[in-house]
Amino acid sequence: MDWDKLRIFHAVADAGSLTHAGDRLNLSQSAVSRQVRALEESLNATLFHRHARGLILTEQGEFLFDATSAMSRRLDTAAARIRDSEEEVFGELRVTTTTGFGSIWLAPRLSKLYAKFPDLKVDLMLEERVLDLPMREADVAIRMKEPSQADLIRKRLMSVRMSMFATRKYIDENGMPATIDDLRDHRLICQSPDSTQVSAGLTLVQNLLTHQPRSLLSVNNYFGVLQAVLHDLGIGVLPDYVAIENPGLVAVLSDTHSAEVPVFLAYPEELRQSKRVSAFRDFVQEEIKAYRQQSREVHKN
Structure with a gap:
């Protein structure tokens, strides 16, 4: 199967239109359309329903988009691992946690992380849904229960009530x-x-x-x-x-x-050597230590 055609199909499915996909790929709408038609012909399947408001994936298109999405996440992982320097921390780090913990505890502390690593780009995803770390929906998770997914490195950070x-x-x-x-x-x-x-x-x-x-x-x-x-x-x-x-x-x-509610930090085994993940993990652990000290002092008073 032609990788270039799959790349173009994925961009169209993600954007929902030939024009927007062309803008992302630096291709004309007609060039994108030709590649999608050629892919459909090679598969002998219709991948999109076409109507005035844009494109909607068919059942076959949904199946292929799931596959290209998984491929894209794997390629992102590979690229991130290649880019990770042994001495520098840079690039995008996708962190998922709950809305409460992320907005009340984590976000106000991130200025300290950026002060140490100004080239880091954090994508903070706040939602109660548990994202799939092995499938690269996020790089690091902070959750209010021990993750059950396999192939994860996990560390208990603290407990809350x-x-x-x-x-x-x-x-x-x-x-x-x-x-x-x-x-x-x-x-x-x-x-x-x-x-x-x-x-x-x-x-x-x-x-x-x-x-x-x-x-x-x-x-x-x-x-x-x-x-x-x-x-x-x-x-x-x-x-x-x-x-x-x-x-x-x-x-x-x-x-x-x-x-007590346990708070865990977790990330995929394959990101064990990632400098971005290590920097974030160490930052959170330092902040937890400072939080515990501050909590002890408050309770003394």
């Missing part, structure tokens, strides 16, 4: 709950029980809801919960690391919290 927090202003105006039953006099802000989240957090939320808080605000990620809490809307269920990042928050019913 889901606890309750509010602002001093909210507590001054509404009072501090003395028992969990006092939640009936407050607004609870939490991640929606229907949204994807760690099981320990879900168990805590379900328990709190049985105490019938006066009002409820549910959000589909912890960053949204935090923003609502910081604006004095109520008592929020949040990871305990927010107390370090936001010293103005007040712990509420500190004996009521979730079970």
